[in-house]
Amino acid sequence: MDTVYKIIFLAGTSMDGYEQAVMNAVNRASKTLKGLSWFEVVEHRGKFRNDGIEHQVKVRIGFRIEEVTE
Secondary structure: OOOOEEEEEEEEEEOOOHHHHHHHHHHHHHHHOOOEEEEEEEEEEEEEEOOEEEEEEEEEEEEEOOOOOO
């Protein structure tokens, strides 16, 4: 059986660092998508705020498309 993946882009943010920003994006995706398989951090940057730095990441997430049975 061949596997097919759908790829989406998400942006995650966190005041606690880039790793937490990635986890926020991946955890949110896992609440509504099935078959999460992999992720790739495509971009990371920061935003100055009065209370510190907001870490921002753009994440590409791949998940398996389920086979349709008729």
